[in-house]
Amino acid sequence: MKKIKLKIKWPGMKIQKSIGIDLGTANTLVYHKQKEEIVLNEPSVVAVDKETKKVLAVGQEAKDMLGKTPDHIIAVRPLSEGVIADYDITEAMIKYFIKKVFGKYNFVLPEVMICVPIEVTGVEKRAVLEAAISAGAKRAYLIEEARAAALGSGIDISAPEGNMIVDIGGGSTDIAVISLGGTVVSKSIRTAGNNFDEDIIKYIKKTHNLLIGEKTAEQIKIQIGTALALSEEETMTIKGRDMVTGLPKPLTITSAEVLEAIEDSLMEIVTSVKQVLEKTPPELSADIVDKGIVMAGGGSLIRNFPELISKHTHLPVKLSTGPLESVVIGAGIALDKIEVLRKIEKAER
Numbered sequence: 001m002k003k004i005k006l007k008i009k010w011p012g013m014k015i016q017k018s019i020g021i022d023l024g025t026a027n028t029l030v031y032h033k034q035k036e037e038i039v040l041n042e043p044s045v046v047a048v049d050k051e052t053k054k055v056l057a058v059g060q061e062a063k064d065m066l067g068k069t070p071d072h073i074i075a076v077r078p079l080s081e082g083v084i085a086d087y088d089i090t091e092a093m094i095k096y097f098i099k100k101v102f103g104k105y106n107f108v109l110p111e112v113m114i115c116v117p118i119e120v121t122g123v124e125k126r127a128v129l130e131a132a133i134s135a136g137a138k139r140a141y142l143i144e145e146a147r148a149a150a151l152g153s154g155i156d157i158s159a160p161e162g163n164m165i166v167d168i169g170g171g172s173t174d175i176a177v178i179s180l181g182g183t184v185v186s187k188s189i190r191t192a193g194n195n196f197d198e199d200i201i202k203y204i205k206k207t208h209n210l211l212i213g214e215k216t217a218e219q220i221k222i223q224i225g226t227a228l229a230l231s232e233e234e235t236m237t238i239k240g241r242d243m244v245t246g247l248p249k250p251l252t253i254t255s256a257e258v259l260e261a262i263e264d265s266l267m268e269i270v271t272s273v274k275q276v277l278e279k280t281p282p283e284l285s286a287d288i289v290d291k292g293i294v295m296a297g298g299g300s301l302i303r304n305f306p307e308l309i310s311k312h313t314h315l316p317v318k319l320s321t322g323p324l325e326s327v328v329i330g331a332g333i334a335l336d337k338i339e340v341l342r343k344i345e346k347a348e349r
């Protein structure tokens with residue numbers, strides 16, 4: 001019997017699937033380009049069996065298991081401080097998220113753009129790309145968080161103009177000056193949103209002899225945290241464990257105290273921004289004077305943080321629209337701009 005080859009053509013129809021992934025220390029987000037929406041937002045947590053090393057759960061499910069599991073199950077944050085702390089687990093996580101977005105039976109292989117911090121090593125980059133390919137991607141690309149944040153903040157990074165972006169995440173702050181699609185000057189530091197929480201814990205321990213947890217510290221930061229003194233003081237009552245009696249005790253803390261606690265970390269970020277400005281070529285500095293600095297990332301949401309940076313740099317500073325989402329949206333946009341993005345890592349199956 002003669003074999004007949006069937007060729008089906010759908011004129012004008014091109015099925016495409018592309019996603020951007022923001023592999024954050026705290027949360028992983030996935031942006032579906034064709035749907036134009038964020039389709040996944042889950043904690044970057046993996047639950048692992050300590051003995052067999054088997055991955056038991058990923059994302060929200062893994063986070064919910066935290067503290068409620070037998071001893072041999074541990075919850076791992078594979079991306080601590082914005083770098084890949086555990087490669088195998090990171091790979092499992094990428095696979096899980098891609099599968100979750102596209103389902104088990106995925107006939108059209110997706111194109112994937114993944115964001116990584118500026119200072120990830122070459123080996124780590126290859127590892128992430130390979131993880132995406134083995135998770136079912138047709139092509140995978142990497143882009144630094146700062147460039148993605150700029151794109152997602154609506155900045156035209158292909159223009160021959162200097163743009164400065166400061167992305168303050170949970171584990172790292174990435175500062176970059178971008179022009180003609182490339183990063184001209186950049187700096188990444190390990191001081192970011194989560195450090196403010198640690199500062200608050202230390203401060204309350206030292207000045208009030210009270211132990212509080214990370215969650216409470218984050219709530220304090222979000223509710224009454226500020227980067228500049230407020231004209232009207234705000235307060236918040238929290239509960240902790242008295243270090244002397246060992247008993248639970250309430251405490252009312254003021255916004256001025258929170259500022260005192262986090263001031264050094266805030267200033268570390270300000271100093272790094274100034275260092276990047278000092279290294280910026282004059283022509284590009286002139287553009288930044290006109291256009292100002294754009295801030296993104298959850299850490300930039302502390303009240304008056306743009307004002308603090310503006311005070312010390314004498315430049316206009318504004319928050320990007322949707323600071324928690326600009327990186328992942330930018331990753332999605334980057335898939336359309338591969339040709340203008342200079343230096344982009346790529347892997348193909």
Ligand SMILES: Nc1ncnc2c1ncn2[C@@H]1O[C@H](COP(=O)(O)OP(=O)(O)OP(=O)(O)O)[C@@H](O)[C@H]1O
Nearest residue numbers: 024025026027169170171172193194297298299301
């Ligand atoms: N309203 C808010 N005010 C202050 N801080 C906030 C607010 N909302 C979120 N944050 C902080 O933002 C940080 C998380 O930001 P983001 O989601 O951008 O980080 P990430 O992308 O996961 O981390 P990284 O980019 O370092 O890998 C956390 O420290 C969180 O406490």
Ligand SMILES: [Mg+2]
Nearest residue numbers: 024145169327
């Ligand atoms: Mg981030």
